[in-house]
Amino acid sequence: MFAGSVTARTLNWAMVTTEDSHYGAAAKAFKSKLEEVSGGKFDVAIKANGVLGGEREIIEGMQIGSIEVGITASGPVGGFVPDTYVMDLPFLFHDYATARRVMAGPIGQELLSKLDDVGVKGLAWGENGFRYITNSKHPIKEPKDLDGMKIRTMENDIHLAAFKSAGASPTPMSWPEVIPALQQGTIDGQENPLSILVSNRIWEVQKYLTLTGHFYSPAVIMMSKTVWDGLSDEEKGWVGQATEAAVAANHAFVDRDEANGIELLRSNGMDIVAGDALDKDKFTEAMNGAYEFYTKRYGSSALDRVRAAIKN
Numbered sequence: 001m002f003a004g005s006v007t008a009r010t011l012n013w014a015m016v017t018t019e020d021s022h023y024g025a026a027a028k029a030f031k032s033k034l035e036e037v038s039g040g041k042f043d044v045a046i047k048a049n050g051v052l053g054g055e056r057e058i059i060e061g062m063q064i065g066s067i068e069v070g071i072t073a074s075g076p077v078g079g080f081v082p083d084t085y086v087m088d089l090p091f092l093f094h095d096y097a098t099a100r101r102v103m104a105g106p107i108g109q110e111l112l113s114k115l116d117d118v119g120v121k122g123l124a125w126g127e128n129g130f131r132y133i134t135n136s137k138h139p140i141k142e143p144k145d146l147d148g149m150k151i152r153t154m155e156n157d158i159h160l161a162a163f164k165s166a167g168a169s170p171t172p173m174s175w176p177e178v179i180p181a182l183q184q185g186t187i188d189g190q191e192n193p194l195s196i197l198v199s200n201r202i203w204e205v206q207k208y209l210t211l212t213g214h215f216y217s218p219a220v221i222m223m224s225k226t227v228w229d230g231l232s233d234e235e236k237g238w239v240g241q242a243t244e245a246a247v248a249a250n251h252a253f254v255d256r257d258e259a260n261g262i263e264l265l266r267s268n269g270m271d272i273v274a275g276d277a278l279d280k281d282k283f284t285e286a287m288n289g290a291y292e293f294y295t296k297r298y299g300s301s302a303l304d305r306v307r308a309a310i311k312n
Contacts, residue, residue, distance in 0.1 A: 008043040011227070014058045014070035016050040016175045022195035022253040023071050024048060026126055026221065029249035030069075034242035042238070044069070054174030056155060063119040065226040071246075073128055074218040075154030080118045084111050086302045088158040089294060090287040091280075093130075093216040093310065096258075100127070100251065102309045103218055112220070121228040123243045126250040128193040128217035129258065134206040135189030136182070139271055141210070142279045143167055143286035152178050152190035158290050159215065165289025179205060193217055194261035195254055203268035211262070211274040212283055221246055 013030065017023040024046070031044035052058060052067055055076040061067030078085040086092075093099040102108060103125040112122030133140055133151065140146060146168040153159040155172040163170035171187050181187045182205040189206065191214070196202075202209075221243055231239065266272055295303065 008040055010043045010045050011068040012045050012047050012052065012070075014047045014052040014061065014067045015072070016055055016058070017048065017196065018199050019046060019048045021199040022128065022193075022250055022257070023126075023219070024199075025253040026071055026219075026246040026250040030221075030242045030246040033245040034238055037238045037241050038235070042235075050174075050176035054176055056174070059120060059222075062222060062224040065224045067224060068227045069123075069221075069223045071126060071219050071221050071250075073154060074220055075156035075159060077115075077220055078156055078158065080120070081111070081114045082298065083114055083302060085156075085158050085294060085298065086306055087111070087218055088156055088215060089303070090158075090162045090214045090290050091284045092306065094213075096127075096129075096255070098310055099216045099218075102306065103127075105309060107305055107309055115220075115222060116225060119225045121223045121225045123221045123223055123239065124247050126219040126221050126247050127254055128219050129195055129254045130213035131191045131193050131215045131217050132197070133189060133191045133210045133212055133214070134197065134202055134270075135208050136185075136206050137188050137208070139208050139210070139273050141273050141277055142282045149189060150187045152181065152187045158294060161293035162214065162287040162290035165293075166283065166286040182206060191215075193254070194257045194265075198257055198261045198264060201268075203265055203270050207269070207271055209265055209270045209272045210278060211272065212278065212280065214283060214287060219250070 013027045015023040015027060027046045031046060034042050034044055052061060055072035058067055058070050058072055059076060059080060074084055074087055108125050115122040135149060143166045146166050149168050150171050151163055151168045152173045153163055153170045160170045160172060178190055179200060
């Protein structure tokens with residue numbers, strides 16, 4: 001459809017974070033590689049900071065073809081493809097190497113393929129990283145410290161179930177709304193990976209950080225299926241190369257923030273609860289209600305497969 005065109009075809013890349021974020025790293029790498037390998041036949045316009053909507057709106061835009069390509073957290077994806085919820089269960093993964101291996105393996109690829117049924121082409125799994133809790137009230141060392149606290153979560157049933165089980169008052173909210181809500185005191189805290197905390201200067205609106213690592217948060221690089229289906233095989237190959245570059249850049253950015261982010265947050269005045277000061281076993285037990293919620297609604301077969309893959 002587009003091969004041989006004299007005028008470059010512009011693809012809008014949508015995301016809710018800044019261009020300086022881990023998503024921005026993926027976007028810039030995708031843009032650079034696609035424009036290079038296509039010989040200028042494609043141009044990628046990066047639309048950051050939620051200018052094309054929150055993550056649910058981005059997915060809906062891809063369904064109707066008004067947004068060509070982009071990245072979102074896996075959280076809202078479960079509302080379109082419930083099978084992906086299995087990856088959002090608390091304390092399922094314990095390290096990046098295992099999580100990345102499973103996401104890149106047969107189970108991860110099978111989940112990506114299910115996006116076809118809702119009008120979206122899943123190109124690859126990227127990531128946000130392990131998620132941590134911040135708040136403006138007091139240090140959180142064990143689940144009882146969450147009692148009644150209004151914690152922003154993604155619009156994700158599993159995340160909501162986990163925080164309810166732990167005693168918090170979870171408040172689902174699109175990311176572009178979160179910083180203003182924290183500034184206004186509408187919510188007490190939120191949970192996100194270091195890459196989000198650093199790129200959004202979370203220390204300006206939150207005092208306390210707890211390194212729970214309660215969820216491993218994948219991200220999905222995806223394209224409107226309408227756009228994908230209109231590409232030639234050669235063009236799909238170019239998109240594949242660009243996607244590989246995007247994933248590599250995204251992972252490298254997350255690794256860098258994991259290595260340096262904690263000290264940056266501490267140097268900007270955040271009080272950090274980690275190590276022996278944090279009772280992870282109690283958090284694991286407290287959030288177990290999410291597993292009961294998941295298996296009651298979706299059964300245990302997908303979870304059993306993921307657990308088997310983790311062990312292998």
